[in-house]
Structure formats: structure tokens, C-alpha cells
Amino acid sequence: MKNLFKIFTATAILMATFSSCKKDLNLKPTNDITSDVAYSTPAGYKQVLAKVYGSFATTGGGGSGSSDLGGIDAGTSDFIRLYWNAQELTTDEGLCVWNDPGVYDLNYQTYTSDNILLRGLYTRSLYQITVINEFLRESTPAKLASRNITGADAANIAVYVAEARFLRAYQYWVLMDLFGNPPFITENNLIGTTAPQQIKRADLFKYVESELLAIDPILLTSNEYGRATKAAEWMLLSRLYLNASVYTGTDRNTDAITYASKVIAGGFSLHSAYKNLFLADNNINNPETILSINYDGTLTQNYGGTTFIVNASINGDMKPATFGVPNGGWGGIRTRSTLPAMFGISGAFTSNPDSRAMFYGDKSVNDAVAVFTDGLRAIKFRNVNQAGVAAPSIGGTFCSIDFPLFRLPEAYLNYAEAVLRGGGGGSMGQALTYVNLLRQRAYGNSSGNVTSLTLDNILTERAKEFFWEGYRRTDLVRFGKFTDGSYLWPFKGGVAAGRGIDATRSIFPLPSADLIANPNLTQNPGY
Structure with a gap:
């Protein structure tokens, strides 16, 4: 079992559970548990914080068939499933065979403002921000004093507040990165009074940065498993600064190096075996x-998250039991040929000196999008332990693999890329050392070491290290290759050989339903 605050501490007193998202940020509690009950004790505050974290790993309070969101199937409304689709299916890494609404638009980069999967991600992020805003409204010094919560208990809740602000900053980063100019509201806005105002991308960058810097003195250096720490905040700052030129037009590579270095010096180390991650x-x-989003195959049943990644990556012919899901195997997602080609693989997969090459199949070429075996399957995530024993799973389908939001290698590669982009405070020698640490683990020795680096090297290394972890679209946008015709992959732009598309599509459209509901919003260019 994956802690998850002991699986949300009995659903976290339901946290004054919110209704389905119809007006996104203007949500009101609908259950009978009032805030004065839910927040009456220090233990209650921690239980509600558990629900804040839990909203990242569940779709709703009623199990696998429930959803906090309206207008989208519960099974597809999990944050990681939606985020994964947006970050992977639109790139040179992943393809999906399913003809579900919105899928092929992502495969082909032909998405519109009516794409249900993008709308679901947008709404999920706003829903989680709404949940956090409500928690923050109930956690002010005045509210604590009115409930006679003082001393060490109040100090603990101040840490909870910092964690909640981190999670909100993360979700605003997601919206900024994918949608550019989203609606914006904090705990200081009254619920239901006016429609949220739109914030420009560069201004949202400043807000996320200021929030992360403000909570730095309050966040703990170490915490319970699955909770935010200073290192998570530093990692998000490094990611923010590495992409600053995309968000604001001004590079912040020196700052990216500074915060990557803080993470590297923060006591983390590489796992000895990549596959065990x-x-x-x-x-x-x-x-x-x-920091990870934590799943449990018996207590957090959800058709998204790592349950989705494992089952969608295999079919019945691949012996699902060996992947820890004896009744699973949905046959949905596999690689575009460009991903195994980065490992030097074309045709069938046999073996590879780079241990990160975890694929299955005998055909890497993608002749037909709708054929699951046209492309190697990525089998990076497995619902078994290090001894090969399947984790407990209700129905033989649900998975207990925690999904990593931040890993130490990101700090290594952020550092190296920022040095190559001219950032100060680092060195090329140190950048080379960090890259080779990853390659030595991958190869098991120094045979894969490199003696020089280029930006293209870094982009390829990031694909090898982070494929199937939701990094790729952001990376390709930063490198100017997401829409550009100079870098193609199968079915890019809806053409088998690939084609360039309009640069405006590097930002997703705001959902048409929200534009209709909120007159303060203006659609992104190109849609």
C-alpha cells in the first residue's frame, strides 16, 4: 500500500466534496459536511490535505466509476491519463489505436477547441486548483484562531498550506505550459460572484515563480512519502526557468542551473536499476x-494513472499476467518509430545495450495508426515488484505503480541543457559528468559515455530517459521542433510521412465550452 496519507484518511472527511465542474473555478460544496466540521481539528486539516493530494490520483469520491468532472467519461478523467495523452500522443513518442473521441486529433495534432480530452485536462487542473483554494481559505491565521488551533498545530498547518500552494503552482504551471492563457483565481476571490479573469502567460509565469519562492522557507526538507518538499519546489523552479524563453520570451538559464544544482545537492541519488523505478x-x-503521484491497486481504483499506462501498452497476446494485470491488456498505445530509432532500433526488438530500451514487438514501423502491432510497445511500467511478483489488484487490472512527477535525472539534464544554452554558474565539464552518470547506469558501464554534448544530444537523451513520463511535448516545444517542418515523425500533422504545422498549435486551444460560459476569456491564436 502506498501511504497516500493512509489512503486519504478515510476519504479525508470528504473535504466538503465539490460538484461536477460546470463553471470550472466557481464551484461550491454540495455535501452535508460543513467546513466548520471538516476543519474543526488539526487532524481534520491533515485529512483535507490528504484529499487535496488525492485529487491527483483519483477521479472522484465514489471509486473507479465516479468523477469530479462533468462532460467526460470517468475512466478517462484522471489527471495523469489526460496529461499523458496531451504530452505523448501529440509527439514523436506515442500513438493510440482507439477511436474514442479526441484521440486521433491528438495523434495527428489536429485538435480543436472541442477536443474532449483537452477539455478534460483543462477542467481537471482547474478543479484541483479550486479544491486547493478552498483549503487555503479555511487555513488563514484568523480561521485557525477562531477554531482555537494554536502553537505547534498551527505551525504544522502552515506547512500544509505551503504544500497546497506548491500543488496549486504545479497545476498553474500545467495550464501555462499547455494552454498559455487560462482563467485565474486564488483563495482571495469569492466563489460564484464573478467569472474568473484571464491571465496572460508571462504574468502567470511571474505568479508561479513568486509562489514557489514564497513557500521555500516553509516547505520541509524531508516529508512523508508522496508529499511535497523543498526539492520538489526547486525542481519545478528549474523546469520553469528552463522553459522561460517559451513562456516569456526571456531566457532564465542561469536560474535553471541554480535550482537544478540545489536539487542535485539535496541528498538524492540515482537508483541502481532504472527498470525498478x-x-x-x-x-x-x-x-x-x-515527488510522485501514488496509486494503490486495491484502494485507489482508477482507470487512469499507471493502470492506464500499463494496460493500454499491452494486449492479451503479451501475457498480461507477466505485467501484473492478469485480466488486463487493452491494446491501445505504442511507440512511433522515431522513439526506438533513438536507441538504434528499427524493425523487431531483440535486445539493446541501453537498459532504458524497454520495448516489445517485431515491427517498429507505423504503417497504420489503427493497428496496435504497427509499432513497438513500450513496457516500461509493470505492476510487479522487483522479485517479479504481481502487486495486489482488484479484478486483476488496477495498478500500484507510483507515477514520478520529478526525478533526479531531470536536474542533471536541465543543468546540462541550460549550460549549453549559455546559462551562468555551471560548467560544460560538470554537464558532461551528469549526462554520463545517466548513461553509465543505462549501459552498466562506461561504454556508452560521451565526450561532448550538443543540444540535439540533450533532446535525445531526455527522450531515452523520460519516455512515457509525460515530458516530450514540452521538450519539443522548447527545442522548436513540435510544429516545425524540419523535424518530422510518422503521422505528424495527420500525414503518414509527417508534415510541419502552424506554430500556433504549440499551445492548445481553450475549450469552447468555457469560452461560451466565461466572457472574460479570449481564445488562443490559431483556433
Whole structure:
């Protein structure tokens, strides 16, 4: 079992559960548990914080068939499933065979403002921000004093507040990165009074940065498993600064190096075996993962998250039991040929000196999008422990693999890329050392070491290290290759050989339903 605050501490007193998202940020509690009851004790505050974290790993309070969101199937409304689709299916890494609404638009980069999967991600992020805002409204010094919560209890709740602000900053980063100019509201806005105002991308960058810097003195250096720490905040700052030129037009590579270096000096180390980072017991003896979204195959049943990644990556012919899901195997997602080609693989997969090459199949070429076996399957995530024993799973389908949001290698590669982009405070020698540490683990020795670096090297290394972890679209946008015709992959732009598309599509459209509901919003260019 993956802690998850002891699986949300009995659903976290339901946290004054919110209704389905119809007006996104203007949500009101609908259950009978009032805030004065839910927040009446220090223990209650921690239980509600557990629900804040839990909203990242569940779709709703009623199990696998429930959803906090309206207008989208519960099974597809999990944050990681939606985020994964947006970050992977639109790139040179992943393809999906399913003809579900919105899928092929992502495969082909032909998405519109009516794409249901993008709308679901947008709404999920706003929903989680709404939940956090409500928690923050109930956690002010005045509210604590009115409830006679003082001393050490109040100090603990101040840490909870910092963690909640981190999670909100993360979700605003997601919206800024994918949608550019989203609606914006904080705990200081009254619920239901006016429609949220729109914030420009560059201004949202400043807000996220200021929030992360403000909570730095309050966040703990170490915390319970699955909770935010200073290192998670530093990692998000490094990511923010590395992409600053995309968000604001001004590079912040020196700052990216500064915060990557803080993470590197923060006591983390590489796991000895790369493959063990994506198994069902990756919460045990894992010195590398900085923050994860935690799943449990018996207590957090959800058709998204790592349950989705494992089952969609295999079919019945691949012996699902060996992946820890004896009744699973949905046959949905596999690689575009460009991903295995980065490992030097074309045709069938046999073996590879780079241990990160975890694929299955005998055909890497993508002749037909709708054929699951047209492309190697990525089998990086497995619902088994290091001994190969399947994790407990209700129905033989649900998975207990925690999904890493931040790992130490990101700090290494951020550092190296920022040095190559001219950032100060680092060195090329140190950048080379960091890259080779990853390659030495991958190869098991120094045979894969490199003696020089280029930006293209870094982009390829990031694909090898982070494929199937939701990094790729952001990376390709930063490198100017997401829409550009100079870098193609199968079915880019809806053409088998690939084609360039309009640069405006590097930002997703705001959902048409929200534009209709909120007159303060203006659609992104190109849609």
C-alpha cells in the first residue's frame, strides 16, 4: 500500500466534496459536511490535505466509476491519463489505436477547441486548483484562531498550506505550459460572484515563480512519502526557468542551473536499476524520485494513472499476467518509430545495450495508426515488484505503480541543457559528468559515455530517459521542433510521412465550452 496519507484518511472527511465542474473555478460544496466540521481539528486539516493530494490520483469520491468532472467519461478523467495523452500522443513518442473521441486529433495534432480530452485536462487542473483554494481559505491565521488551533498545530498547518500552494503552482504551471492563457483565481476571490479573469502567460509565469519562492522557507526538507518538499519546489523552479524563453520570451538559464544544482545537492541519488523505478514497489528504497503521484491497486481504483499506462501498452497476446494485470491488456498505445530509432532500433526488438530500451514487438514501423502491432510497445511500467511478483489488484487490472512527477535525472539534464544554452554558474565539464552518470547506469558501464554534448544530444537523451513520463511535448516545444517542418515523425500533422504545422498549435486551444460560459476569456491564436 502506498501511504497516500493512509489512503486519504478515510476519504479525508470528504473535504466538503465539490460538484461536477460546470463553471470550472466557481464551484461550491454540495455535501452535508460543513467546513466548520471538516476543519474543526488539526487532524481534520491533515485529512483535507490528504484529499487535496488525492485529487491527483483519483477521479472522484465514489471509486473507479465516479468523477469530479462533468462532460467526460470517468475512466478517462484522471489527471495523469489526460496529461499523458496531451504530452505523448501529440509527439514523436506515442500513438493510440482507439477511436474514442479526441484521440486521433491528438495523434495527428489536429485538435480543436472541442477536443474532449483537452477539455478534460483543462477542467481537471482547474478543479484541483479550486479544491486547493478552498483549503487555503479555511487555513488563514484568523480561521485557525477562531477554531482555537494554536502553537505547534498551527505551525504544522502552515506547512500544509505551503504544500497546497506548491500543488496549486504545479497545476498553474500545467495550464501555462499547455494552454498559455487560462482563467485565474486564488483563495482571495469569492466563489460564484464573478467569472474568473484571464491571465496572460508571462504574468502567470511571474505568479508561479513568486509562489514557489514564497513557500521555500516553509516547505520541509524531508516529508512523508508522496508529499511535497523543498526539492520538489526547486525542481519545478528549474523546469520553469528552463522553459522561460517559451513562456516569456526571456531566457532564465542561469536560474535553471541554480535550482537544478540545489536539487542535485539535496541528498538524492540515482537508483541502481532504472527498470525498478517503474515497478509496483517503486516507493521502497528509491533514492531518486523527488515527488510522485501514488496509486494503490486495491484502494485507489482508477482507470487512469499507471493502470492506464500499463494496460493500454499491452494486449492479451503479451501475457498480461507477466505485467501484473492478469485480466488486463487493452491494446491501445505504442511507440512511433522515431522513439526506438533513438536507441538504434528499427524493425523487431531483440535486445539493446541501453537498459532504458524497454520495448516489445517485431515491427517498429507505423504503417497504420489503427493497428496496435504497427509499432513497438513500450513496457516500461509493470505492476510487479522487483522479485517479479504481481502487486495486489482488484479484478486483476488496477495498478500500484507510483507515477514520478520529478526525478533526479531531470536536474542533471536541465543543468546540462541550460549550460549549453549559455546559462551562468555551471560548467560544460560538470554537464558532461551528469549526462554520463545517466548513461553509465543505462549501459552498466562506461561504454556508452560521451565526450561532448550538443543540444540535439540533450533532446535525445531526455527522450531515452523520460519516455512515457509525460515530458516530450514540452521538450519539443522548447527545442522548436513540435510544429516545425524540419523535424518530422510518422503521422505528424495527420500525414503518414509527417508534415510541419502552424506554430500556433504549440499551445492548445481553450475549450469552447468555457469560452461560451466565461466572457472574460479570449481564445488562443490559431483556433
